[in-house]
Amino acid sequence: MWHGLLALVVLCVCVAPTVYAQELGASSVDFPYTGNRTAVWVVAQLHILFAAFILGAPIFVVISEWLGYRKQDPRYDRMAKEITKVTVILFSMTAVTGGLFIFILLAAYPQFTTWFINQFYVVFAILYPALFIVETILMYAYLYTWDVWKGEKKGRHIALGIVLNLVCLLILFVINGPTSFMNTPPKAEGISPQDFLAAATLWDKVANQSWFPLSLHRIDGNVAFGGFIAGMIAAYMYMGSKTQEERAYYDWMGFVAIWIAVGGSLLQPFTGLLLAYEMCDYDFSFCPYMMADQLSMFFEVQGMMIGLLFLAINYYSWLSVKRIEGAEKVRMTILAPIVLVAVLPVTMWVMNTYWIPDPMSLAFLLPLVLSPFLLGRLVSVTVSARTVIKIGFIVMLISDAVWLTPSGFVATGSDMPDELKLPEGWDYLASMPAKLSAIIVLVFVTVVNYVLYNRTIKQGTILWGKIDFVAQFVLIFLAFISTWIMGLMGAVRSLLKKYFHAYSLVSDFTVESFTPTLSYSAWWITGITVSFLVIVTLAALVALRPSVSKVREPEMNPVPVGVK
Amino acid sequence: MFKKLGIALLVGGAVVTFAHSQEVPSDFQLLWAIFAMIGALVFMLLDAKPLTTMSGGKSFLAVVAFWIFIVTVCIAGASLLPQFDPEDEREKISKLLEKQRAASQQGKADELIARAKALDEQVKALEERLKGLGGSQVATATTTPPAGDKPPAGAGGGGGAAGDVMKVGEEQWQLQECYNCHKLRGEGGKKRGPELDNIGTLLTVEEIQQKIVDPKSFMAEGYDKEWQKGVMPDKFKDLMDPKEMLALATWLGTFKNTSVNTPKPIKKK
Numbered sequence: 001m002w003h004g005l006l007a008l009v010v011l012c013v014c015v016a017p018t019v020y021a022q023e024l025g026a027s028s029v030d031f032p033y034t035g036n037r038t039a040v041w042v043v044a045q046l047h048i049l050f051a052a053f054i055l056g057a058p059i060f061v062v063i064s065e066w067l068g069y070r071k072q073d074p075r076y077d078r079m080a081k082e083i084t085k086v087t088v089i090l091f092s093m094t095a096v097t098g099g100l101f102i103f104i105l106l107a108a109y110p111q112f113t114t115w116f117i118n119q120f121y122v123v124f125a126i127l128y129p130a131l132f133i134v135e136t137i138l139m140y141a142y143l144y145t146w147d148v149w150k151g152e153k154k155g156r157h158i159a160l161g162i163v164l165n166l167v168c169l170l171i172l173f174v175i176n177g178p179t180s181f182m183n184t185p186p187k188a189e190g191i192s193p194q195d196f197l198a199a200a201t202l203w204d205k206v207a208n209q210s211w212f213p214l215s216l217h218r219i220d221g222n223v224a225f226g227g228f229i230a231g232m233i234a235a236y237m238y239m240g241s242k243t244q245e246e247r248a249y250y251d252w253m254g255f256v257a258i259w260i261a262v263g264g265s266l267l268q269p270f271t272g273l274l275l276a277y278e279m280c281d282y283d284f285s286f287c288p289y290m291m292a293d294q295l296s297m298f299f300e301v302q303g304m305m306i307g308l309l310f311l312a313i314n315y316y317s318w319l320s321v322k323r324i325e326g327a328e329k330v331r332m333t334i335l336a337p338i339v340l341v342a343v344l345p346v347t348m349w350v351m352n353t354y355w356i357p358d359p360m361s362l363a364f365l366l367p368l369v370l371s372p373f374l375l376g377r378l379v380s381v382t383v384s385a386r387t388v389i390k391i392g393f394i395v396m397l398i399s400d401a402v403w404l405t406p407s408g409f410v411a412t413g414s415d416m417p418d419e420l421k422l423p424e425g426w427d428y429l430a431s432m433p434a435k436l437s438a439i440i441v442l443v444f445v446t447v448v449n450y451v452l453y454n455r456t457i458k459q460g461t462i463l464w465g466k467i468d469f470v471a472q473f474v475l476i477f478l479a480f481i482s483t484w485i486m487g488l489m490g491a492v493r494s495l496l497k498k499y500f501h502a503y504s505l506v507s508d509f510t511v512e513s514f515t516p517t518l519s520y521s522a523w524w525i526t527g528i529t530v531s532f533l534v535i536v537t538l539a540a541l542v543a544l545r546p547s548v549s550k551v552r553e554p555e556m557n558p559v560p561v562g563v564k
Numbered sequence: 565m566f567k568k569l570g571i572a573l574l575v576g577g578a579v580v581t582f583a584h585s586q587e588v589p590s591d592f593q594l595l596w597a598i599f600a601m602i603g604a605l606v607f608m609l610l611d612a613k614p615l616t617t618m619s620g621g622k623s624f625l626a627v628v629a630f631w632i633f634i635v636t637v638c639i640a641g642a643s644l645l646p647q648f649d650p651e652d653e654r655e656k657i658s659k660l661l662e663k664q665r666a667a668s669q670q671g672k673a674d675e676l677i678a679r680a681k682a683l684d685e686q687v688k689a690l691e692e693r694l695k696g697l698g699g700s701q702v703a704t705a706t707t708t709p710p711a712g713d714k715p716p717a718g719a720g721g722g723g724g725a726a727g728d729v730m731k732v733g734e735e736q737w738q739l740q741e742c743y744n745c746h747k748l749r750g751e752g753g754k755k756r757g758p759e760l761d762n763i764g765t766l767l768t769v770e771e772i773q774q775k776i777v778d779p780k781s782f783m784a785e786g787y788d789k790e791w792q793k794g795v796m797p798d799k800f801k802d803l804m805d806p807k808e809m810l811a812l813a814t815w816l817g818t819f820k821n822t823s824v825n826t827p828k829p830i831k832k833k
Contacts, residue, residue: 514657522643
């Protein structure tokens with residue numbers, strides 16, 4: 001009898017884990033040094049950076065190609081082709097990191113990954129691969145038909161670029177479905193998330209609450225990112241240029257790239273705000289978690305970085321103005337500096353009184369910001385362009401200071417001692433209306449500087465290739481900071497799931513299910529940024545260095561831009 | 565350069581002095597003083613002499629040095645700010661997921677594996693005893709479970725003492741992070757939700773529980789916009805079991821501080 005009992009016990013011991021192992025699938029792999037979560041984080045973020053570039057660069061490229069065709073300026077065409085060459089190399093890096101991402105995800109979180117793939121089977125098994133293949137074919141076709149479809153056939157080539165962009169956009173929207181689903185899975189009042197999911201269609205899952213805002217944010221983000229990276233490539237090529245002609249071209253390329261990037265960057269804060277708004281609307285607990293609790297200092301750093309980004313953009317603009325002959329003679333209406341000084345306090349008052357989405361705020365702000373442009377001709381008193389820019393810098397610094405002023409310098413707002421809080425009367429500086437006002441002012445100053453630059457080039461002569469050498473470091477800085485911000489905000493978006501893999505649906509039972517410290521995150525974000533930029537630099541050198549030595553027709557003589 | 569530095573020191577000093585007189589905490593004074601110095605740096609850069617064109621190795625070294633500088637700024641900037649201690653959250657998450665973990669397949673598997681391991685130990689112990697002891701002793705040994713197999717204290721027990729309920733209620737307040745929106749005992753809250761120190765006078769325990777289950781059932785006076793937007797999440801019924809929710813409602817029901825102006829709840833459903 002004892003032998004029978006023992007045999008039964010032994011059978012249970014041996015069989016039980018096997019039965020459950022089959023039910024659960026393979027157990028997870030433990031990644032050494034980094035841990036599973038950080039391993040997934042690093043590879044996922046690298047993949048997103050490459051993907052952002054290969055989805056954003058074609059928008060940048062086709063705009064550039066079209067401008068070249070329209071203006072009959074071969075520089076645009078050359079830039080577009082060069083960026084396409086780099087994009088093609090980075091395309092393979094996107095595929096490599098994408099494959100690695102899936103591999104690590106499956107190894108680290110096999111059960112969740114299986115569940116997730118089941119939720120989006122059609123997307124992962126059919127749509128995404130099919131679109132990726134189509135994109136690959138189009139991308140290579142676009143590059144290899146460049147020299148074939150020129151002259152009269154150029155329109156055909158641009159059309160191919162537009163189709164490529166449409167496919168890129170489609171990919172972005174498709175893959176943002178599962179991504180945003182993890183943060184805001186579909187739900188309905190009074191029904192448990194699990195019950196709702198059981199009845200949800202694929203479209204319900206894809207078109208979740210943060211899907212569209214995330215896609216919008218990523219579209220303008222990708223355009224900006226493509227521009228900043230192109231700017232960095234231009235800086236390296238400028239530094240490596242042997243002739244004045246090459247320097248003139250890469251100076252021009254850096255300039256155009258940055259202004260395309262600025263176009264995207266100006267929209268970024270607003271689409272980002274829309275995304276945050278929708279997330280908070282989905283579940284209000286996201287809001288304090290981001291702004292007042294565990295992630296509050298992440299947003300402090302975000303403010304710091306975006307402040308630096310805008311300062312650098314405008315510093316580049318200043319350096320660009322300085323290389324224009326005759327810039328010192330350019331003047332602007334005195335309304336411009338007056339509005340620059342008034343815009344921050346007025347916007348703060350308006351935002352406090354008529355908070356979004358109250359349209360009354362526009363009734364005050366639009367006339368204010370448009371007044372220098374509409375009424376400027378009526379006022380005879382003028383100031384020099386340089387003075388306007390310098391006042392703009394002071395306003396930007398004050399706005400940055402407002403953005404960076406929190407309720408208190410503590411890691412979590414929930415247990416903030418009174419002695420560390422902003423005293424009453426000052427606390428409006430830490431409010432959301434104040435932050436939004438600071439963002440609006442940063443954008444406004446940048447727009448004023450752009451208008452000013454355009455006015456300057458109409459009255460002066462651009463000396464391409466003669467820009468202060470420090471401008472190249474500004475371009476590198478911009479690429480670094482924009483990549484870093486993407487890494488930071490990527491981490492924030494992912495951390496918003498808190499202790500869930502898919503918010504409120506699949507809990508993360510691992511020991512790594514907690515909010516990491518900002519310092520730890522900063523180390524990894526910096527590591528990811530450096531890795532990405534080193535690879536991009538190498539890709540640019542491989543793709544573009546041979547073209548530098550080729551003899552080109554002179555096309556960079558300093559001529560008044562107004563004539564062109 | 566010195567002129568700009570002087571102006572920055574003057575502006576920074578004025579801001580710090582004024583902020584100090586208004587009892588603004590020193591961290592903020594430091595932040596604004598740093599901004600004044602950044603201002604000086606920006607203006608020095610604006611008026612700096614153009615950097616001469618570098619080439620070849622010099623450029624490369626300058627770029628590497630510049631990268632090291634940016635990397636240092638990014639890491640140091642983030643590391644100097646106050647850091648959230650993950651241990652605080654780990655404990656909370658572990659408690660929040662305890663039941664789910666036990667109920668999940670993984671939890672069941674872990675439990676079964678643990679039980680199998682315990683049985684394995686028992687078998688080994690039995691084998692040892694069978695080798696050295698007689699049958700009667702073996703029988704005694706097998707009918708008495710080893711100390712490790714004793715059920716955990718309190719498992720299956722009533723645990724209905726009032727103190728325990730209060731403890732569970734307060735714990736749920738912390739775990740569900742209600743303090744992020746509601747002020748209580750002078751702590752937490754950012755005017756996102758009403759202060760609750762007098763909620764026990766205005767609502768019964770059942771009504772508080774109803775509000776947690778269905779946030780639309782009551783609206784705090786003056787919180788019309790928040791109520792309409794559904795600011796209070798309706799997820800808590802999925803995150804707490806009925807016992808925990810009752811404990812939270814019971815604990816909140818004890819707050820009857822009439823000196824605090826808790827807004828009047830208006831029944832909506």
